[in-house]
Structures are given as C-alpha cells and as structure tokens.
Amino acid sequence: MLGKHINLTWLRTFEAAARHLNFTETAAELGLTQTAVSLHIRSLESRLGNRLFHRRARHLSLTEIGQAYVPTVRQSLSDISLTTASLFGTTTSRMVTLKAPISTCALWLAPRLPKFRAVHPDIELRLVSYIWTDTTGFDDVDVELRVGRGDWKDAASEKLSDETIVPICGVGLNSGASKIQGILTGPLIHVLGQEADWGRYFAAQDIAMPPGISGYFVDTMTAAIELAATGGGYAVVMSRLVEMANATIERVSVVGGEVSIPNGYYLMRPRSKRSKRPEVLLFEDWLFKEFSDES
Incomplete structure (x- = not known):
C-alpha cells in the first residue's frame, strides 16, 4: 500500500539513474556518493514493492515497470519545477x-x-x-x-x-527505363566527409565504382539536394532528409532503393x-x- 508520500529525493535519484544507467555517473551528477544513490533506489523500490532496475555485473538496466515509470516521474519533476518558477520566479532560463x-x-x-x-x-x-x-x-x-x-x-x-541513404536526382532527369544506367552517366554529387557513400551504393548494386564520372563536391547534404533538384546530377543522401525537400512541391526523385550505412x-x-x-x-x-x- 502506498499510504505515505514517496520521498522526492528518491524520485530525482531514480530519474538520473534511469538516464545514466550507471550509479557512479548518477552520484557524480547529483553530488552524492554511490552508496547514497544505491540507498535511494533500494528505498524507492522497497516503498513501491517493485524492482526498478536489473543489476548485473558492470551492467544496469531498467525493468519493464521501471521503463513505464520513468516518463511519469520525469513529467512530474518537470511540472514541479515549472510551476515553482511560474509562481515564485527563477533565475534559471527555460x-x-x-x-x-x-x-x-x-x-x-x-x-x-x-x-x-x-x-x-x-x-x-x-x-x-x-x-x-x-x-x-x-x-x-x-x-x-x-x-x-x-x-x-x-x-x-x-x-x-x-540510417540509410538513397540516390536522388531532379524530377524528370532520370526518365529512362534503367535508373542505374542513368546514374552511371553522372554527374555525381559528393558530400565532403561522406564521399564513401557513393561507393557503398554501387557496392550494394554489385557494381564497381565507375571511374571518371564528372561531378561536384559540396559540404552539406542540403546543398547536395538543392544541386540535384536543379538538375545538377545525382546525389546519395540520408533517406530521412528527402521528405522535407519535397514538402511543398516535388523537386527530387528517389531513383534507387535504400542502402544501410554505418553512421x-x-x-x-x-x-x-x-x-x-x-x-x-x-x-x-x-x-x-x-x-x-x-x-
């Protein structure tokens, strides 16, 4: 039975521990000893009658009920902080x-x-x-x-x-039956720092990276998308970035399947x-x- 109020300090410790999944780092953040952190968590678990963490050698993880509890605790602590600031003022920026x-x-x-x-x-x-x-x-x-x-x-x-990457070009640029043949004619748009992405794409198609294709080098995927949209050639960019490029009007076409990348x-x-x-x-x-x- 939860007839008594739960100690707010225990909840703050639980929230930090759920974030770090490490009692040592939790203790450093809160300015406590690791022993104090463990005591707070054990006290809260005893009060709730449920284990909140799985404790294994060099590994800490939330139990299923611990995962379910975290969002409510976090929201409650936020509500207390924001209400306090609203009523009494605060010097801390929100x-x-x-x-x-x-x-x-x-x-x-x-x-x-x-x-x-x-x-x-x-x-x-x-x-x-x-x-x-x-x-x-x-x-x-x-x-x-x-x-x-x-x-x-x-x-x-x-x-x-x-993340995955997809090849794109401006709408209408690649209207032929073979999309890969269209890409092989170039130009290819390379993003500085991500030059290997074209190699990954061609490797996924079992095609050797074609030598001698003229192209461009830009420093952001935003620039690569813009260049492709205006007919500058073909680019490989993160799949999640393409949607907004076509948010108001379709400007680029995806001309190949997704390829996984290590990033x-x-x-x-x-x-x-x-x-x-x-x-x-x-x-x-x-x-x-x-x-x-x-x-």
Missing part, C-alpha cells in the same frame, strides 16, 4: 539550446519543432547548426545531436537511429556533474520519440 548538423536542422528538426512547442509553449528553443563536428565542449549547449559511429572521445553518446544519429551525453533541467529532459524524451516514430 530555454533549451540544441546543436545539430546543418542539414539535419534545416530538413528534419526545424519542421518538427513546432510540434514540441505546441505541447510545451513555455519552453523556448534555440537551434544552433554546424557543418563539421566540434568537440570543444558543451558549455552553451543543452542537447547535441551528432551523426557518426558513436566513437567520440570527448563524451559518451546514446544511439538514436540507424547513425547519436544524442551526446556529456559527463556533467550538474543535474539537467527538467525542460532539457523533456526535449530529450521528445527527440527519442520522434526518431522512434520514424523507425
């Missing part, structure tokens, strides 16, 4: 700063942000884009998305998605000792859902 690749910002994130604002109109959003991954720190960034293999040395990361989207996990603000946690949860829905 702005979330998100950093992501420029093509992701323009073609995938920006069109979706109004959905988040519709649910959380009191949270301001600041979107910062970049072309090349910058590992100089997280001082001014609340949430960072990166595209890669998750092997960065500056911070831990959590995978959000697997995916990752949410960076800086090893900060500061507790994340509730609005940041809400935005991270929303990001996970957006990627999950598309999968």
